[in-house]
Amino acid sequence: MTFDAGPDAMDTTAGVSIPEACRALEQAGADMVGFDRGEYPDGAAAVISLMAQSTSLPVYAEINAGRAEIVDSRIVYQEPAAAFGERLERLRDAGAKLVGGGLGASPEHIAQLIRQRERLVRKARRATGDGG
Numbered sequence: 537m538t539f540d541a542g543p544d545a546m547d548t549t550a551g552v553s554i555p556e557a558c559r560a561l562e563q564a565g566a567d568m569v570g571f572d573r574g575e576y577p578d579g580a581a582a583v584i585s586l587m588a589q590s591t592s593l594p595v596y597a598e599i600n601a602g603r604a605e606i607v608d609s610r611i612v613y614q615e616p617a618a619a620f621g622e623r624l625e626r627l628r629d630a631g632a633k634l635v636g637g638g639l640g641a642s643p644e645h646i647a648q649l650i651r652q653r654e655r656l657v658r659k660a661r662r663a664t665g666d667g668g
Contacts, residue, residue: 558593
């Protein structure tokens with residue numbers, strides 16, 4: 537689903553809310569729910585949180601590498617890879633079980649997600665006294 541319409545950009549273009557979409561997908565037999573944050577990647581954690589509250593299914597997020605910009609008549613996404621990777625902890629804390637790269641995400645952007653994940657795993661292990 538893409539949630540980028542409505543007064544708070546939390547509905548689909550057809551006017552379906554996040555809780556409505558989650559209920560419909562769950563009733564249809566979905567194994568997971570997810571979204572493409574479209575033009576508002578900074579709001580991804582709020583969408584994830586509401587999705588996680590609206591369903592018992594795992595939640596997936598595909599985030600763009602920043603907002604689309606027009607440069608020399610081309611649409612580009614200029615978010616630095618490090619900033620892209622820094623979103624992972626907020627998305628995880630909001631309830632995301634799987635995070636992927638959307639428009640503009642390069643191999644370096646994905647590598648930053650992996651680095652962040654490894655950092656978070658080490659942090660969790662230290663917090664539980666599990667070495668690593």
